[in-house]
Amino acid sequence: MTIDLAIIGAGPAGMAAAIEAADLGLSVAVIDENPAPGGQVFRGVERAGGDPALGADYAEGLALARAFRAAPIAWHPATTLWHLDPEEGYLSLDGAPDLSARRVLLATGAQERPVPILGWTLPGVMTAGAAQILLKTAGVVPAGRTVLAGQGPLLPLLAAQYRRAGAPPALILETTPRGRRRAALAALAAGGLWAGRHLLWKGLGLLAETRAIPRRRGVTGLRAEGRNRVERVVWEGGSAACDTLLLHEGVIPATHIPMALGLEMSWDAAQRCWRPVTDAYGASSHPNVAVAGDGAGIGGWEAAVAAGHLAALDAAQRLGRLSAEERDRRARPWLALRRRALALRPFLDALYAPAPASIPDATIACRCEEVTAGQVRAAARLGATGPNQMKAYLRCGMGPCQGRLCGPTVAALIAEARGTTEAAVGLYRPRAPYKPITVGTLARL
Amino acid sequence: MFALRPEVPATVEVFVDGAPVRVPEGASAAAAVLLAGAAAIRETPISGAPRLPYCMMGACFDCLAEIDGVANRQACLVPAAPGMRIARQRGARVAFEA
Ligand code: FES
Numbered sequence: 289m290t291i292d293l294a295i296i297g298a299g300p301a302g303m304a305a306a307i308e309a310a311d312l313g314l315s316v317a318v319i320d321e322n323p324a325p326g327g328q329v330f331r332g333v334e335r336a337g338g339d340p341a342l343g344a345d346y347a348e349g350l351a352l353a354r355a356f357r358a359a360p361i362a363w364h365p366a367t368t369l370w371h372l373d374p375e376e377g378y379l380s381l382d383g384a385p386d387l388s389a390r391r392v393l394l395a396t397g398a399q400e401r402p403v404p405i406l407g408w409t410l411p412g413v414m415t416a417g418a419a420q421i422l423l424k425t426a427g428v429v430p431a432g433r434t435v436l437a438g439q440g441p442l443l444p445l446l447a448a449q450y451r452r453a454g455a456p457p458a459l460i461l462e463t464t465p466r467g468r469r470r471a472a473l474a475a476l477a478a479g480g481l482w483a484g485r486h487l488l489w490k491g492l493g494l495l496a497e498t499r500a501i502p503r504r505r506g507v508t509g510l511r512a513e514g515r516n517r518v519e520r521v522v523w524e525g526g527s528a529a530c531d532t533l534l535l536h537e538g539v540i541p542a543t544h545i546p547m548a549l550g551l552e553m554s555w556d557a558a559q560r561c562w563r564p565v566t567d568a569y570g571a572s573s574h575p576n577v578a579v580a581g582d583g584a585g586i587g588g589w590e591a592a593v594a595a596g597h598l599a600a601l602d603a604a605q606r607l608g609r610l611s612a613e614e615r616d617r618r619a620r621p622w623l624a625l626r627r628r629a630l631a632l633r634p635f636l637d638a639l640y641a642p643a644p645a646s647i648p649d650a651t652i653a654c655r656c657e658e659v660t661a662g663q664v665r666a667a668a669r670l671g672a673t674g675p676n677q678m679k680a681y682l683r684c685g686m687g688p689c690q691g692r693l694c695g696p697t698v699a700a701l702i703a704e705a706r707g708t709t710e711a712a713v714g715l716y717r718p719r720a721p722y723k724p725i726t727v728g729t730l731a732r733l
Numbered sequence: 734m735f736a737l738r739p740e741v742p743a744t745v746e747v748f749v750d751g752a753p754v755r756v757p758e759g760a761s762a763a764a765a766v767l768l769a770g771a772a773a774i775r776e777t778p779i780s781g782a783p784r785l786p787y788c789m790m791g792a793c794f795d796c797l798a799e800i801d802g803v804a805n806r807q808a809c810l811v812p813a814a815p816g817m818r819i820a821r822q823r824g825a826r827v828a829f830e831a
Binding site for chain 1: 737738741756758759761772783784785787791794795805
């Protein structure tokens with residue numbers, strides 16, 4: 289049986305698309321690696337949606353998850369897509385029977401930008417997003433001295449949530465360079481202030497809530513130290529004892545599947561990341577594949593919800609259930625919602641622009657194969673012109689994560705060593721299986 | 734070092750490297766390892782360095798562990814279930830030893 293629309297990922301974009309598509313009479317299947325809907329932003333929302341420590345924004349995911357559960361769709365949790373043939377619309381799955389679909393929507397979201405510092409592989413160092421997932425899914429908080437380091441809207445949010453949960457961090461180390469605030473405010477003054485006021489207001493509220501937590505601004509030279517786990521965090525001009533170090537430098541689209549499919553990608557200079565090229569409805573360069581949500585460019589959950597509805601409307605039009613005029617008419621409120629949700633982006637992008645790589649040679653770039661930044665630089669000077677050749681030199685990107693964690697770092701190091709740009713260097717070209725699978729799964733083919 | 738918020742009931746008992754630990758429903762096997770205070774969930778195949786879960790969202794593979802006898806599972810994507818046995822994965826798996 290061939291269904292109309294297969295949606296990969298049950299975050300805000302995937303849930304919204306499923307609800308809209310089912311409402312339009314499409315047959316829909318949704319798969320997600322996780323056991324429950326929500327994506328990363330609403331991870332565990334059915335369990336913890338009412339938790340005051342997590343805040344009102346998180347609680348908004350509850351209504352979305354409930355509507356998703358009520359929608360007449362096929363839902364396949366704990367299921368991994370390991371191969372997609374977009375021509376045939378054939379999805380090879382681990383955890384559920386394979387699927388055939390007329391159209392595929394990738395709503396695979398974002399991942400945190402890797403933060404390659406000395407000592408980032410030590411136990412006790414993890415991402416701020418990972419720590420937030422522990423809080424949402426299991427009510428787990430760090431014990432002992434917790435240090436939050438990096439930049440981006442997640443850091444003050446997590447600090448506030450920990451404070452409300454009775455486990456405030458001991459220290460916040462902000463890596464945003466001094467003087468950035470002024471440039472960002474100029475971007476804000478240029479537009480977006482009024483349309484984005486509700487988001488700005490929330491951000492200011494979080495800053496006020498976490499004012500009592502000690503913080504250092506303009507931190508550089510960050511590194512984690514310790515013998516068998518982190519014991520200290522050190523920066524240019526200071527250090528502090530530390531039991532848990534939580535790193536964050538913003539989020540980037542998860543490009544693994546779009547890259548493996550060969551979708552046309554473009555370099556987003558403002559957010560320093562790759563994103564698939566899409567039209568206003570999320571249609572990609574492949575006629576059967578769309579991308580919606582943060583996976584198509586970082587915009588946050590409200591923009592992702594709008595994008596999910598838009599992609600579903602477009603799917604219905606392409607499958608002959610809706611005229612183009614009707615699609616465009618129904619799209620109007622979602623386009624307006626997305627515009628509002630994205631109004632603050634130029635400000636956030638300017639404020640939290642990641643600093644270009646100044647990574648010490650001894651830093652591990654590829655966590656799986658334990659390849660250092662110095663090795664990557666040396667190989668780049670020897671003649672490895674891009675990430676794909678680098679695999680042959682050093683095996684980086686060939687471990688179990690398949691380059692998800694080292695891809696951006698390796699590309700930035702090659703660009704630096706060869707005096708060119710990340711846009712010119714490109715990314716790893718991943719191949720199926722998108723995640724490691726067992727011989728047993730292969731044998732069932 | 735992690736702890737459970739006092740108001741969260743820990744109802745699921747799992748075993749981390751043989752030691753019992755109680756975790757709330759909804760926790761992943763990786764969360765159980767962190768709550769158990771284990772020094773590592775795996776040791777890397779290259780240098781044998783200890784690792785604990787890093788991303789908790791299925792991207793980094795630093796949470797690879799042996800769960801109920803099956804090696805190389807992403808512990809952050811596996812929900813903890815009563816009686817589950819989570820064991821540290823040490824280095825590369827050896828296919829043949831002379
Ligand atoms: S902790 Fe990163 S994949 Fe599980």
